[in-house]
Amino acid sequence: xxxxxxxxxxxxxxxxxxxxxxxxxxxxxxxLMLDLPAGVSPQWQPLISVTGDLEEFKQRYDLFNSDNVxxxxxxxxxxxxxxxxxxxxxxxxxxxxxxxxxxxxxxxxNSFYLSIEGIAxxxxxxxxxxxxxxxxxxxxxxxxxxxxxxxxxxxxxxGKIGRLLERADKTARILDVKYFLLLPSxxxxxxxxDQIQWMALLRSASAYEMYRKCRHYITPSSVAEFLIxxxxxxxxxxxxxxxxxxxIHEITNTPSGNWCNxxxxxxxxxxxxxxxxxxxxxxxxxLHEFLEQMQSSLNxxxxxxxxxxxxxxxxxxxxxNQSSDYLQLQSTSLSQSSSAKTLSST
Amino acid sequence: MxxxxxxxxxxxxxxxxxxxxxRSRSVTLIDHMTKLGIDxxxxxxxxxxxxxxxxxxxxxxxxxxxxxxxxFPFDIxxxxxxxxxxxxxxxxxxxxxxxLNFFLSDIYNDQKIIKDGKIPLDVIVTASGFLKPCLGIKPxxxxxxxxxxxxxxxxxxxxxxxxEDNLRSPSGVSYVLENxxxxxxxxxxxxxDMRVKPIDDYPGHLLxxxxxxxxxxxxxxxxxVLTPGIYNSAYYEHSFLAQQMGVELVEGRDLVVxxxxxxxxxxxxxxxxxxxxxxxxxxxLDPLAFNPDSLLGVPGLMKVYQEGRVALANAPGTGVADDxxxxxxxxxxxxxxxGEEPILAxxxxxxxxxxxxxxxxxxxxxxxxxxxxxxxGGYGMLVGIKSTAAEREEFAQKIIANPRNFIxxxxxxxxxxxxxxxxxxxxxxxxxxxxxxxxxxxxxxxPGGLTRVALKKGSLVVNSSQGGGSKDTWVLNK
Numbered sequence: 001x002x003x004x005x006x007x008x009x010x011x012x013x014x015x016x017x018x019x020x021x022x023x024x025x026x027x028x029x030x031x032l033m034l035d036l037p038a039g040v041s042p043q044w045q046p047l048i049s050v051t052g053d054l055e056e057f058k059q060r061y062d063l064f065n066s067d068n069v070x071x072x073x074x075x076x077x078x079x080x081x082x083x084x085x086x087x088x089x090x091x092x093x094x095x096x097x098x099x100x101x102x103x104x105x106x107x108x109x110n111s112f113y114l115s116i117e118g119i120a121x122x123x124x125x126x127x128x129x130x131x132x133x134x135x136x137x138x139x140x141x142x143x144x145x146x147x148x149x150x151x152x153x154x155x156x157x158x159g160k161i162g163r164l165l166e167r168a169d170k171t172a173r174i175l176d177v178k179y180f181l182l183l184p185s186x187x188x189x190x191x192x193x194d195q196i197q198w199m200a201l202l203r204s205a206s207a208y209e210m211y212r213k214c215r216h217y218i219t220p221s222s223v224a225e226f227l228i229x230x231x232x233x234x235x236x237x238x239x240x241x242x243x244x245x246x247x248i249h250e251i252t253n254t255p256s257g258n259w260c261n262x263x264x265x266x267x268x269x270x271x272x273x274x275x276x277x278x279x280x281x282x283x284x285x286x287l288h289e290f291l292e293q294m295q296s297s298l299n300x301x302x303x304x305x306x307x308x309x310x311x312x313x314x315x316x317x318x319x320x321n322q323s324s325d326y327l328q329l330q331s332t333s334l335s336q337s338s339s340a341k342t343l344s345s346t
Numbered sequence: 347m348x349x350x351x352x353x354x355x356x357x358x359x360x361x362x363x364x365x366x367x368x369r370s371r372s373v374t375l376i377d378h379m380t381k382l383g384i385d386x387x388x389x390x391x392x393x394x395x396x397x398x399x400x401x402x403x404x405x406x407x408x409x410x411x412x413x414x415x416x417x418f419p420f421d422i423x424x425x426x427x428x429x430x431x432x433x434x435x436x437x438x439x440x441x442x443x444x445x446l447n448f449f450l451s452d453i454y455n456d457q458k459i460i461k462d463g464k465i466p467l468d469v470i471v472t473a474s475g476f477l478k479p480c481l482g483i484k485p486x487x488x489x490x491x492x493x494x495x496x497x498x499x500x501x502x503x504x505x506x507x508x509x510e511d512n513l514r515s516p517s518g519v520s521y522v523l524e525n526x527x528x529x530x531x532x533x534x535x536x537x538x539d540m541r542v543k544p545i546d547d548y549p550g551h552l553l554x555x556x557x558x559x560x561x562x563x564x565x566x567x568x569x570x571v572l573t574p575g576i577y578n579s580a581y582y583e584h585s586f587l588a589q590q591m592g593v594e595l596v597e598g599r600d601l602v603v604x605x606x607x608x609x610x611x612x613x614x615x616x617x618x619x620x621x622x623x624x625x626x627x628x629x630x631l632d633p634l635a636f637n638p639d640s641l642l643g644v645p646g647l648m649k650v651y652q653e654g655r656v657a658l659a660n661a662p663g664t665g666v667a668d669d670x671x672x673x674x675x676x677x678x679x680x681x682x683x684x685g686e687e688p689i690l691a692x693x694x695x696x697x698x699x700x701x702x703x704x705x706x707x708x709x710x711x712x713x714x715x716x717x718x719x720x721x722x723g724g725y726g727m728l729v730g731i732k733s734t735a736a737e738r739e740e741f742a743q744k745i746i747a748n749p750r751n752f753i754x755x756x757x758x759x760x761x762x763x764x765x766x767x768x769x770x771x772x773x774x775x776x777x778x779x780x781x782x783x784x785x786x787x788x789x790x791x792x793p794g795g796l797t798r799v800a801l802k803k804g805s806l807v808v809n810s811s812q813g814g815g816s817k818d819t820w821v822l823n824k
């Protein structure tokens with residue numbers, strides 16, 4: 001298939017998954033806030049820290065309060081990872097490959113974007129929980145529609161890899177929230193508040209119910225084990241990596257255990273590492289450090305996928321989907337040179 | 347009673363003979379709509395509008411970074427054409443396209459029509475669509491204009507005229523198909539009662555036309571649709587057609603010339619392309635042959651084309667016949683190449699480079715429609731009866747400065763169709779753009795076509811960029 005098309009379907013899925021996870025972040029924090037004991041002030045900064053875009057936030061806003069953080073993460077079109085920006089780009093990607101994806105997929109993305117854009121115009125604090133539920137459901141619906149209406153061909157596998165890598169990255173970040181999320185003091189460790197925070201974290205990965213089915217107690221190490229290493233939970237990092245590994249082998253037709261490009265090799269290596277590491281190993285070397293390392297490995301794999309399948313001689317800094325400036329440039333250059341007349345005679 | 351007050355006035359009305367008296371072909375439709383009542387009709391209109399938006403059948407006006415999306419306005423009262431009348435149009439269009447294709451072939455090769463003195467050489471070489479790099483080319487199956495979207499209009503007396511031929515890359519056919527889809531779901535009962543020719547198979551005909559261009563020794567030719575990209579206003583259509591034909595939609599940056607062939611960049615390396623249905627203008631096709639600033643095309647494409655290693659539809663160079671001065675010679679072409687009299691009339695055209703014509707035009711600017719020879723889309727045009735003295739003066743100066751570039755035609759009183767405007771039904775002017783596919787061995791005319799309607803009261807300009815909308819077009823079985 002066309003490299004550009006593979007690139008677009010990969011990013012279409014990444015952006016939708018990203019929008020969903022941003023909604024998860026904020027949703028859980030809102031929940032937590034309502035459960036805080038009197039006198040403990042709500043924490044908004046960890047949400048921004050975990051996105052890795054702290055500097056971008058500071059350039060735009062002075063205060064870490066609910067209004068600013070929600071505006072930034074949900075609706076700010078100047079911030080490229082806000083929910084609305086993600087959906088905008090998901091839709092532009094979908095538009096450019098409408099003939100490849102099923103029309104049901106396009107309709108899903110289109111109405112997803114239009115509905116959130118509509119909400120962005122008249123947002124209210126009380127409407128937020130509904131908004132996040134909507135974003136999560138729409139994202140699941142998109143994944144379901146893609147599964148059920150598009151042939152499970154090469155393009156479908158690229159899309160799936162995009163979604164899974166994004167999800168692995170975000171699960172790592174969700175787990176890392178707890179690192180940034182400070183308890184009022186060391187005495188609070190192991191108290192109901194600590195418990196509540198870990199539960200909230202599970203909830204934000206939609207993992208609470210599934211977790212309870214296999215573990216009785218909520219302890220930091222078993223929560224981390226569940227979200228990193230569980231073999232069957234679809235949002236665990238292990239699950240995401242092994243599935244993407246399966247997809248990349250479908251694309252290249254290389255037998256499992258072999259590799260034909262560096263993306264395939266890195267993905268195979270990282271997933272194998274996860275397959276044979278224990279949670280104790282991870283905690284001994286530092287959970288936060290492990291998660292940071294995971295994020296950078298995932299980035300690396302993303303770049304290698306780009307080089308192996310999409311780039312075709314273009315340097316990685318011209319990634320059409322990673323810099324919002326580029327889209328903009330492209331739009332100007334096109335409108336200057338193409339005659340922009342629909343249905344004008346010829 | 348939605349049509350009670352409807353008055354066709356002093357125009358040819360496509361659905362009514364006179365006030366309260368529908369034409370025989372539209373009786374069933376008018377009965378049905380009368381039963382529905384105006385409120386239901388208005389409701390159906392809104393349903394249809396939502397359907398278009400959700401399908402994403404929009405065109406883009408990217409003036410700011412967000413882009414404005416508009417639906418091409420759709421009117422739910424269809425236009426109806428009788429089977430017999432359609433047959434005549436079909437014959438006329440086939441004849442015309444056949445002659446135009448002979449003309450293109452001739453003009454880029456032997457130029458007999460010039461040597462025989464039927465068309466001045468000057469007219470050809472000064473036409474902006476005439477492309478020297480196309481001289482000597484013999485495209486596959488001898489076809490230049492594979493896809494044509496002629497614009498037809500009907501005057502007050504009911505006579506059809508060809509207004510323009512549009513031999514480059516006419517757009518709008520996706521609206522024809524989507525309009526019908528929405529109409530069928532909005533008024534299923536009417537379709538049961540009337541014998542409307544189905545139109546859903548256009549993509550199949552288009553695919554056959556294009557596959558026909560691939561070298562015969564290639565078993566599974568690779569066909570692509572070439573688009574300027576998602577910011578082009580007709581992008582929806584490009585993507586729609588690629589999807590319906592099941593072929594790749596590519597942009598210039600997906601293509602490269604390598605090893606003497608046109609190839610596309612895929613996840614498994616380069617893959618040869620045999621046929622390109624291109625929806626970008628001639629001059630943007632190849633920066634080496636034409637506009638060096640073009641980012642849309644593929645460097646080296648023209649050379650591959652000249653060597654016959656890739657087929658392009660439509661062939662580059664067809665724009666010469668879209669020149670409005672060349673248009674005036676089409677009846678002559680039909681006589682010259684086919685030895686027949688034209689079945690369809692052309693609009694009488696005054697050529698400003700002829701001194702006598704120019705004198706007449708300048709004296710009658712208030713009655714004529716003046717058009718720039720190389721512009722389209724309702725731009726560069728003066729509608730005399732609606733113009734101010736200052737506008738006429740401006741055009742007079744332009745004509746004197748560059749007579750070759752202007753033609754003038756009498757003002758036609760375009761026919762009207764009842765149209766739903768702000769909850770009321772009023773007459774609005776329409777044209778018709780049928781789509782014609784030339785396959786070499788035969789010419790196919792798709793039944794009906796796009797009816798464009800000028801939504802502004804009294805307006806004669808139907809282009810979407812100037813406030814036009816569209817209607818479904820029903821050709822009845824005989």
